[in-house]
Amino acid sequence: MSSSPHIAVVDDHKDIRELLVRYLGSHGYRVSEADSAAAFRYLLERSSPDLVVLDIMMPGEDGLSLCRDLRANTQLPVIFLTAVSEDTDRIIGLEMGADDYLTKPFNPRELLARIKAVLRRSNSLPPQRDAPRSGNLRIGDKILDMERREITGPDEVAVPLSTAEFRLLAVFLDHPGIILNRDQLLDLTTGRAADVWDRSIDNQVSRLRRKIEPDPKNPTLIQTHWGGGYSFTGKVEKA
Incomplete structure (x- = not known):
């Protein structure tokens, strides 16, 4: 063949x-x-x-x-x-x-x-792992509604995720623990390669952290790997 x-x-x-x-x-x-x-x-x-x-x-x-x-x-x-x-x-x-x-x-x-x-x-691109794609997921101290694309914290206030934020979070959920560089994250979220000066992924990660991290200034769910990219290390389970 x-x-x-x-x-x-x-x-x-x-x-x-x-x-x-x-x-x-x-x-x-x-x-x-x-x-x-x-x-x-x-x-x-x-x-x-x-x-x-x-x-x-x-x-x-x-x-x-x-x-x-x-x-x-x-x-x-x-x-x-x-x-x-x-x-x-x-x-x-x-x-x-x-x-x-x-x-x-x-x-x-x-x-x-x-x-x-x-x-x-x-x-x-790294292999994709099976990840929940429906229902509610518990991520740290927050609940993610996959259908409504909203995340709710302990205060029970639902915060909507933008299309870009939700797509980025879905990529992290599909590749838990795997370090993804900017090129790979752009490929997986928008289907295009990164320009050497492209910082849009960094901005998206920053916005996503503000919505899902208990303390965005000291992130524990999305880790930064200097010179390497980002990895999702949070525990995810059905809510």
């Missing part, structure tokens, strides 16, 4: 599928194509692609719905293809956990570069 990466292209436009089958194939990738979400699900039952290039707007089930299902059940990397007018859908897709996106019309060479980058990042 070939060891070359297997890319699935899901798009209802035949010309785009044929273009990518030829182009990616000429660069050493194995490529499967599907013209709908249903066709891709059938393909997924019979093969194991390494990455999916997914159109958002398709007849029947759209790409957003399919991405939501993939994120709930797999760790398959997703690159969205979007139209210029689909800015809101693009943002929603990234919030769902898509790894990257490209706007139509696109240059196949740019898509190839993004595929290489996403595969490189996904292959370097």
Whole structure:
């Protein structure tokens, strides 16, 4: 069996599928194509692609719905293809956990570069552990409501978590005790690599600490590893 990466292209436009089958194939990738979400699900039952290039707007089930299902059940990397007018859908897709996106019309060479980058990042990420994804969780002296995305302290005041804060906390819960550097945290939360000067993760960690730590100035749940990143060391249990 070939060891070359297997890319699935899901798009209802035949010309785009044929273009990518030829182009990616000429660069050493194995490529499967599907013209709908249903066709891709059938393909997924019979093969194991390494990455999916997914159109958002398709007849029947759209790409957003399919991405939501993939994120709930797999760790398959997703690159969205979007139209210029689909800015809101693009943002929603990234919030769902898509790894990257490209706007139509696109240059196949740019898509190839993004595929290489996403595969490189996904292959370097630490393994995800099974973690509770529903109900209420006790973290230190606080209760996290996974559905409402709120955290309640001993004072019984519920504090909402922003989308970015909740996504970051979910990543920590999925990788307990593992030191994650800024690049990995950005990959796992937003699907992009970090710029050398990018401090957005540090800011997010600081905001999250203010909401979940008993004493944010002396954190005990999210530990800082100088030159290495952060790790989550708190005890988590069903509330």
